[in-house]
Amino acid sequence: MKLEHIALTISEPDEINNFYQDLLDLKLEKTFHLSKRLADKIFHISKETSVFILQKENLRLEVFVTFGRKERSFNHICLSVKNREELLLKAGNKNYDCIRIKRDVFDLMFIKDKYGNIFELKENS
Secondary structure, eight states: OOOOOEEEEESOTHHIIIIIIIITOOEEEEEEEEOHHHHHHHHSOOSOEEEEEEEETTEEEEEEEOOSOOOOOSOOEEEEESOHHHHHHHHHHTTOOEEEEOOSSOOEEEEEOTTOOEEEEEEOO
C-alpha cells in the first residue's frame, strides 16, 4: 500500500503561497473547483470550493479552501526535513505559530498554518 496524498482544509487562500509554497517549498501542480453537488455527495458540505494540489518529493497535499475555524483535534502531519531549526526560525519570522518542547533527548518541534493544521518537524538522518 502507498499513500497517495493527504487532504487538508485552510481558510485563507494566501496560505497556499505563504505557508505551503514559500515556507514548506511545495510546488503547485494544479488547481480545480470542487462543485457544490460533488462536495455534498462526498463530504456532506454543500458548497463549491477551490482545491490546490501541491507536491515536493514524495509528499503530495490536496488543500481545500473554506471559511471558518477548525475544531481542535490531534491530527497532524510529521515532516522529515534537512534542517528543522532553520525551518522553525523561518516560520517564526513569517509569524506562524511555532511550538518547541524542550526534552533531554531531543526537542519536539511543531509549526501551524493560519487555519491550525499542525506540522511536526523531524530531522533527516
